[in-house]
Amino acid sequence: MKRALLNLSSLLVFLFFIIFLSPSFAQNNTTASNVLTVAIAGTQQLKLTSKIILGQEYSVQVNLPGHYSDTSKKFPVIYLLDSQWDFPLVSGIYGGQYYDGFMPEAIIVGITWGGENPNYGQLRARDFTPTNLGQGAQFGNAANFLTFIQQELTPFIEANYRVSKNNRTLMGSSLGGLFTLYALFKAPDFFQNYVLTSPATPWDQDVIYKIEQEYWDKNKTLPVRLYMATGDAEDVAIFNKWVNTVKGRKYTGLNLQTKVLENIGHSGTKPIGYTQGLQWVFKKTPVSLTATQLKPYVGTYLLDKEVLKIVIENNALVGIDAQNHKTVLAAETEKDFFVPGRFLFLHFQKDQANQVAGFQLEQFEGVTFAKKKE
The missing domain is CATH 2.40.128.50 (Lipocalin)
Structure with missing residues (x-):
């Protein structure tokens, strides 16, 4: 009997170590006080309330380069749309591209919407689209949003951070890609580089074609670097129609690269497209020496x-x-x-x-x- 009790006691001790000290048990009993928020090193988050867009609060995320403490330097600035989703992604892409020598140190400025429980779907549809489809303030606010970037956001960034005023990049995807194209043809001198994936060019019966046509009627030059990509799982014909339109213009000064990404759908174009896009717009062109x-x-x-x-x-x-x-x-x-x-x-x-x-x-x-x- 005594031997049986000893065996039972040993079994209970064994089960204690197996069950109560196992990783799965420890994980299931983690208390909230042990959970820490993961932050991206070298980043800041700010709030800007726009006077142009009816007091809309915007959340601005800033990623500073490793050598920002060197006060003798100024840095290119990358303005990223939809940063509520893509700020961590682009911060990681930037780190890898800088380490591999494909791009210089840069400041990333992510733009998204602030306030309590913002409805990103509605807000991006409002701010990224150039026409309202007859549905009032729900759509068609691209002109005001571009003015916000030009007259409120960018002056704030340039007043508070050491950025190069002649080396700005704009990045966006989907509706953000549509807005990036809108900015390209409405304010081509404001940004020097444009990176966009899966642009929503069919919006409002291809209205972006009309906007491009209006630009072409007055301008035959477009001195920017432009990268555009789509996935082969998307409607490639829609993308190619737009690409052929831009290529057919033969704009003077346009450095254009376009890609159809293999085995990639709509949302998946961003990791590869943003990587290749940053490589393209910051690509160094070797000079020929004798x-x-x-x-x-x-x-x-x-x-x-x-x-x-x-x-x-x-x-x-x-x-x-x-x-x-x-x-x-x-x-x-x-x-x-x-x-x-x-x-x-x-x-x-x-x-x-x-x-x-x-x-x-x-x-x-x-x-x-x-x-x-x-």
């Missing part, structure tokens, strides 16, 4: 204790490390070079005798200097 311009950089360099060589191959500078790995260097200027798809930048420097002294090597981990051997 052999005479490149020759002064040829030689052997000492980086800490590592020996690096710079040679010319196929009319381009090529870096060769101690393991004989080759890296082609694209020219950004006559003295600044980069490697596409990598956070790697070389800035050649000259001495007082106007001879190449070495280069500053900028990587994600920091900046070092490679001295040229005499």
